[in-house]
Amino acid sequence: DSGVTQTPKHLITATGQRVTLRCSPRSGDLSVYWYQQSLDQGLQFLIQYYNGEERAKGNILERFSAQQFPDLHSELNLSSLELGDSALYFCASSVGMEGYTFGSGTRLTVV
Amino acid sequence: TQLLEQSPQFLSIQEGENLTVYCNSSSVFSSLQWYRQEPGEGPVLLVTVVTGGEVKKLKRLTFQFGDARKDSSLHITAAQPGDTGLYLCAGASKTSYDKVIFGPGTSLSVIP
Numbered sequence: 087d088s089g090v091t092q093t094p095k096h097l098i099t100a101t102g103q104r105v106t107l108r109c110s111p112r113s114g115d116l117s118v119y120w121y122q123q124s125l126d127q128g129l130q131f132l133i134q135y136y137n138g139e140e141r142a143k144g145n146i147l148e149r150f151s152a153q154q155f156p157d158l159h160s161e162l163n164l165s166s167l168e169l170g171d172s173a174l175y176f177c178a179s180s181v182g183m184e185g186y187t188f189g190s191g192t193r194l195t196v197v
Numbered sequence: 198t199q200l201l202e203q204s205p206q207f208l209s210i211q212e213g214e215n216l217t218v219y220c221n222s223s224s225v226f227s228s229l230q231w232y233r234q235e236p237g238e239g240p241v242l243l244v245t246v247v248t249g250g251e252v253k254k255l256k257r258l259t260f261q262f263g264d265a266r267k268d269s270s271l272h273i274t275a276a277q278p279g280d281t282g283l284y285l286c287a288g289a290s291k292t293s294y295d296k297v298i299f300g301p302g303t304s305l306s307v308i309p
Contacts, residue, residue, distance in 0.1 A: 088239065088241070090239075119297075121299075128299060128300075128301040128302060129240070129285065129299040129302075130299075131296070131297070131298070131299075134296070142296050176239050176240075178239070184245060185230045185232075185242040185245045186230075186232075186240075186242060186287075186297065187242065188232075188239030188240050188241070189239050190237075190238055190239050191237075191238070191239050193237075
C-alpha cells in the first residue's frame with residue numbers, strides 16, 4: 087500500500103457519459119497530481135493541486151476538470167466521454183523534490 | 198517543450214545478464230527520478246538524483262545522473278525475473294521543481 091488511495095479501480099461507461107475519479111493523497115502530502123496513461127501516449131500530466139489550489143496544468147482537455155477539497159482529497163471529473171478517453175488514470179502525491187508516490191490507478195473503459 | 202527520450206524501448210534478456218537503459222533530453226533538469234511500473238499498478242519510485250555526475254546504488258541497480266544534468270542511465274547487474282517491468286525516467290523542471298515530465302519508458306522482460 088503506497089498510502090495514495092484511488093477509487094474506483096475499474097470503471098466501464100458509455101460514450102457521452104460523465105464519471106468522477108477520487109484520490110486521497112498520502113498523509114501529510116499537500117500536492118496532488120493527476121496523470122493519464124495510455125499505450126500510445128505514455129504517462130501524460132493532466133493537472134496539479136497544492137493545498138486546495140490549482141498549481142499547474144498540463145495536457146488536460148476542456149471536458150476534464152478537477153478539484154482538491156479542504157481534507158486534501160481530490161476528484162477528477164471526466165465528461166462527454168469518448169472512446170479515446172479509455173486509459174489508466176493515476177493520482178500521485180509528493181513532498182518537495184523527493185519524488186512521487188502513485189496510487190494504483192483507475193482503469194477507465196469507454197464503450 | 199521539455200522532452201525525455203528513453204532507449205531501448207523494449208528489452209528482453211536472460212536471467213543473470215547485465216543491462217543498461219538510457220534517459221536523454223536536450224533540457225537541463227533540477228533532478229531526475231527513476232520509477233518501475235508493473236502491469237496494472239502505479240509507478241513506484243526507485244531513486245531521485247539531484248547532482249550532476251551523481252551515482253546512486255540500490256542493491257543490483259546503479260543510477261547515474263549526467264554531468265550536465267540532461268541525461269541519466271540505469272544499470273542492472275545480474276537481472277532477475279523480479280526486475281521485469283516498465284522503467285520510467287522523469288525529470289523535474291529547473292524552473293518549476295514540482296512539475297515533472299515522464300519519458301515513454303523502457304519495457305524490460307527478464308526470462309528465467
